[in-house]
Amino acid sequence: MQGNMMDVPLTVPFILERARTTYAGREVVSLLVAGRDEAGQPIAHRHSTTYGAVADRALRLGAGLLGLGLQPGDRVATLAVNSFRHLEAYLGVPSAGLVLHTVNIRLHPEQIAWILNHAEDRVLLIENVFGAMIPAIKAACPKLEHILVLGPTPAPIPLPGVADYDAFVMGQEPLARYPQIAETDAAAMCYTSGTTGNPKGVLYTHRSTVLHSLVSAPKDGLNVGEADTVMPIVPMFHVNAWGLPYTCAMYGAKQVFGGVFSDGRTLAGLLQNEGVTITAGVPTIWMGLLAELDRAKAEGEAYDLHALERLIVGGSAAPESLLRAFWNNHGLTMLHAWGMTETHPLGTASSVPAGVDANSDEGFALRAKQGRAVPLVWLDLLSEEGEKLPHDGKTMGRLIARGPWIANSYFKGEGQSNFFELDGNLWFDTGDIATLDARGYMHIQDRSKDLIKSGGEWISSVDLENAIMAHPAVAQCAVIAMEDPKWDERPLAVVVPRPGQSVSHEEIIAFISPKFAKFWLPDATITAESIPIGATGKFLKREMREQYKDFKPGS
Amino acid sequence: MQGNMMDVPLTVPFILERARTTYAGREVVSLLVAGRDEAGQPIAHRHSTTYGAVADRALRLGAGLLGLGLQPGDRVATLAVNSFRHLEAYLGVPSAGLVLHTVNIRLHPEQIAWILNHAEDRVLLIENVFGAMIPAIKAACPKLEHILVLGPTPAPIPLPGVADYDAFVMGQEPLARYPQIAETDAAAMCYTSGTTGNPKGVLYTHRSTVLHSLVSAPKDGLNVGEADTVMPIVPMFHVNAWGLPYTCAMYGAKQVFGGVFSDGRTLAGLLQNEGVTITAGVPTIWMGLLAELDRAKAEGEAYDLHALERLIVGGSAAPESLLRAFWNNHGLTMLHAWGMTETHPLGTASSVPAGVDANSDEGFALRAKQGRAVPLVWLDLLSEEGEKLPHDGKTMGRLIARGPWIANSYFKGEGQSNFFELDGNLWFDTGDIATLDARGYMHIQDRSKDLIKSGGEWISSVDLENAIMAHPAVAQCAVIAMEDPKWDERPLAVVVPRPGQSVSHEEIIAFISPKFAKFWLPDATITAESIPIGATGKFLKREMREQYKDFKPGS
Structure with a gap:
């Protein structure tokens, strides 16, 4: 029997609208490049804006893209660092019924061109610091019709089809009305890193993006609320920066974007000066930060990080020694999260069960694992013969996953061997080797190919x-x-x-x-x-x- | 363009499975009636069980109900207080593809019978303390085939079709496999209080129940996590106890159920002895609790409520003086939430914006309002002529609501005038008169009929x-x-x-x-x-x- 509930689709425009209205005054901070010093290194400039302004520009961006003739589902690529402009694309592109395709700027230019062509991107938003790539990209990607350059450009842009992003955006009226969007429509696209074979595209839906934001916010997830200041150091070109730009916009957290800057000193300064409460990145970033915090403390100029409640680590496993060092040396709590491009990415989040002290030996041992599945995600283990294995914390098996924000396929139907049926349900084979225990704690042992x-x-x-x-x-x-x-x-x-x-x-x-x-x-x-x-x-x-x-x- | 995400429906079995596995060891405490004192008053007995045991019994209940011949969508009514048995019904009935229909035990017996007949309930779970009503209910409700009595009964039950709930449950094997459930299928049913006209039924869906749990958990919602101990004083027969039994089971919070006990002394004792962190109820309950806390403090036997982080007040507006009294006298924070049977019920939750001290004059003034819409809920104001009114914090208008857990109709198509189209979308007319301000704070001014x-x-x-x-x-x-x-x-x-x-x-x-x-x-x-x-x-x-x-x- 059907229920009496409204059929309201879960779509990104809701997130944009919430940022535009409820949290209009909340701040968005970005480090921009103000110039170069004598050694050629970028000089940072603090840029501050609000969700209200970001949302307004996002709606102008959306209207402008539709004005270029883009059709529902067309892909708009970004080659961009973390900044308010990238956030505008996060909100504005899907809200116009288009697909935000974030491309990893660290890939080889040939790989980038391959991905742009494979995704059939019609528009590219490119950070000005990567402007030198534009001619090569244009030459390699004939289907790419328009390139918009993010941030000030030193001279007028002479190439056909290349325009200044800010001028483009501010030359539009805001989108007057959101297009009809079904919640299963694609909202965003990421490619796997493709360490084996060609990269494969994953299209996130509006539904998965909204659900991922809802499930990220609670305290046993990433613990995001309006009073928080969140700095995703994980790049916005990497699995949607673990969804944080959306989660923060939905819940009104202040966002801090480091732009091109990722050295320990700049990050530590941002954490301190912006009052960051939650930050997220890969272990190598945290090793750099730890070194800087250790140095500063040893030299009697310790940072004041009392606001910082949690460092979220993912991408690869952080050793327990790193968790202990942050706690012992600086009183900072590091928590694991685990996921992949194919899982949007939040699959597990680390929290200790009720009654366990997070900083006891048991707490550290649990926190060195990847955590427990977030609600609505199922994990299981299979043997090499495809049999389910026990959840005893010891038996290693192939980790499989299922849930509403986990891929059921890749773009253009590639890589189908990663998806299979079991007990009448579809599952994704993560390619990870892991253990699970009775309470659900998952511990990655290896990539299956590295085992x-x-x-x-x-x-x-x-x-x-x-x-x-x-x-x-x-x-x-x-x-x-x-x-x-x-x-x-x-x-x-x-x-x-x-x-x-x-x-x-x-x-x-x-x-x-x-x-x-x-x-x-x-x-x-x-x-x-x-x-x-x-x-x-x-x-x-x-x-x-x-x-x-x-x-x-x-x- | 369709995305690549799995089509995994949002259903109550997920909540049951999470409680059964991840949180199997987490405690569920209920006050039961151990007997009567000389004055005939009930004597409390503390009963402790776990989510694992509750989930196991919920699966046995589900299997037993299907064994009685119930078909998908059939309604199972409860006339019960807050207890672990009621929680078993919350989890087990919808997970068997049936509809949990919680009936308000404070209604007149004739109203109860009217509602049971209108809902066409086939099974009733009734608390033993209301056992005297059984013959009258049986006589008035010919379609009611089975009655299961919750809790020990003093003597063998002689009536045909009436059985002991515990014996019934433990006589079954757990449900081996969940039935196929679509997320738009009905999961639970509540009737409006019907102060005007006949009560009207609202069927919550599996989707709305899961989404409601997700949106309740974050810190700007009700702030529920595994480390919490939650005591819903709001009855489980009243709009699903504001969804807390589901939210807590999904996130592993310990639950504390007061059973038939609602006096200030018993509640204060539970809050202290169980280490309750979050509790929820109507203003009259909090007035009783405040009086008891004041009394105890004055007599030098103050309760130790250091664990208690928030008292959630809803159902009707709490005066600012009550919020201030809890803070000034006892250091306790009270936060508003607002909703109705038709809104599942969470429509707004109270939180102060970033930068405002919750216990400043501004903070109290904001907290005396009903709060801001939770994510995915839209609120707006209409004039008597149906025109949208400004969100200026002053202009009073008819409050209308829209969202994925807001009713689009009533059971059997009654009361259609409460639902209407505006700008191409369906809205629900709450019947409340309210103001909204630019930041989204909603302040109920009146029921429209009481204005x-x-x-x-x-x-x-x-x-x-x-x-x-x-x-x-x-x-x-x-x-x-x-x-x-x-x-x-x-x-x-x-x-x-x-x-x-x-x-x-x-x-x-x-x-x-x-x-x-x-x-x-x-x-x-x-x-x-x-x-x-x-x-x-x-x-x-x-x-x-x-x-x-x-x-x-x-x-």
Whole structure:
């Protein structure tokens, strides 16, 4: 029997309207580039605006794009840093019935062009600092009709089809009426990082975007409310900055955008001066921030971060030692979240169960895991034979996911082997190897392709890395599989020591051996100057396996 | 263009599964009746169980109901107090594809029978304390096939079709598989209080129930998380206890149910001993609690309520003086929420905007309003001619609402005049007279039928009542319209003095006149021993207007 409830679709215009009215006066802060210093480094300029102004410009942007002849569902790409202009695109493009396609600026220009062509983007909003790419992009992407340049440009733009974004926006009247949008219509698009094969596109819907905002806000999620000041350091070109721009606009939190600046000193200054309460980023960002906070404290100029309630870490697993360092050195709480491009991304969020102190040993151990599924997301584990595995906190299995903001396919029907039916429902194979415990805590052990399979047993490279990174002389560590005639694969540790320090294989093994079965311990340790990192901040283990494939222990 | 997101319906089984797994160990506490004292008063017994056990029994209940031959969409009524058994019905009935119909136990037995017949309930779960009603209900409701009695019954149940709930539940195997449920299917049903005309049924959907839980949880909503202990004092037969049983189960908050006990002493004891962090009820409950807290403090036996973060008040407006008294006397924060049976009920929630101290004069003034629309709810104001009115915080208009958990109709198509189209969208006419300000703060001025229309101007009875109730000698006050030959209507104050005190019309007028235009001031004040209150705790103003219709000022 049908109920008596209104059929009101869940759409992005609702988020825009809420920002435009209820939170019109709430601030949006962006660091812009005011110029260059003598060394050619960008000089920061603090720009302040409001949700009311952002919403107004978002509606002008939407009207302008429709005025260019774009049709419902057409893609509008961005190559942009975190700023109020990018937020305008987040709100204005989907509210005009178009699809916001955020492209990763760290990709190789050829990859960017491939993605723009694959997505058939008709318009590109590009940050002025990347303006040098415009001619190449135009040459490589014949279907791209219009390019709008975000931020001041030093000279008039001479190329056909290229215009100044601000002038374009302010030359329009605000959209007078939202188009009809079904909640299953596409609102935004992201491509997977594609470390294997071509990148694949995922189209988020209006429904999934709104639900994701609702589920992100509660305290056991990301804990966003109007009184908060949120700085997403995770880029807005990366899985919608974990949805934070939408969640914050829906709940009225002040947003702080770092623009091109991501060094520890600038970030620490923003956290302090803007009164940031919640911030989110990948482990490498937090390592840089920690170093800066440690330095400042040691030099007697500690930052005042009393407003900062939580640092959210995702993208890859943060070692427990990092969580402990933030707490012990600075009284700051770091919490994991986990997700992927295909999960919008919020799949799990970290919180400790009632009755457990977050900063006890048990609390840290739980917080070193990725957390529990947020409401409406189901997680499960499968064996290599496709059988469901127990949720005992020990058994490793392939992590599968299901929920209203999890992909059921990729753009143009590619990669269908990642989606499959089980018990009559559709599931997504995350490609992660994980454990689940009875309370639902999920712990990523590895990407399935990075897992080390030794004598029929599974060894988690991530677990080993996190343990090794707790060693005081180690700055970074990646553990990869090396071929072994007897065991098929054996673990090899690649370690970057802290500046001026060194560490031997024997010291590493002595340090971690209390925590692991003997067969887990790496057969060798290589010292390196750096570890290759990809466009989304993750170790490029495939390259490393290639690089070290001729290495032999003892050689 | 369609997106790539999974089509996962939003249904109550998700809430049940989350309670059954993630929060299996979290506690559910109920006060049960252990017997009667010499005066015949019930003696409380603390019962403790877990979400895991509640979920297991909910699945057994669902299987048992289907075993009785119930078909998808069939209604299962409850006449029950707040307890773990009622929670089992909340979770188990909709998860079996049936509709949970909670009936107000404070209604007259004839009204109850009318509602059971109108809803065509096939099964009734009735609290043992109301067992005396069973023969009359059976006689009046021929379509009611089965009655299950909640809680221990003193003797074997002799009537045909009447069985013990616990025995029934534990005689079943848990439901092995959830039925196919569409998110627009009905999950629960409530009837309006029907102070005018017959009660009308509203069928909540699975979608609206899940969305309502998501939107209730964030900090600017009701602020529910796993670490919380929530005591809904609002009855579970009243608009789903404002959705709290579902919200708490979805987020793992411990729940505390007072059963038949609602006196200030018992409630204060529960708040203290269970470590309640969030509680919710109507103003009359809070007045009783305040009196008990004041008494205990004065007698040097103050309760320890340090865990208590917020008292949520709804159902009718709480005067600012009550908010201030809880803060000034006990350091407790009271926050308004507003809604109706037709709005599931959460329409607005009270929070102060960023930068305003909740306990400043500005904060109290804002918190005395009903708050701002929660995400996805739109509110607007219409004139008597149906024109939209400004949101200036002053202009009174008919409050209309729209959103995914707001009714589009009543059961069997009754009362269609409450729903209408505006600008191409469907809206619900709340029947409330309110103001809205630029930031979205909504302030109920009156029910439209209680508004006093004097010389073409509107006078808010609620505003006058709240101002008069701030007078130290006044316990309760209702302001009603009396007919006036010159002005059509004029306000009449009916006042219940505090015990041992008295107050004159002149004192009242002197007390409130600084706050109001002269024409707002009541023409007369009547002192009464009590004010008639209906089954949902609201003043019965229609009866009062009848009672005082021959009253003449000066008489």
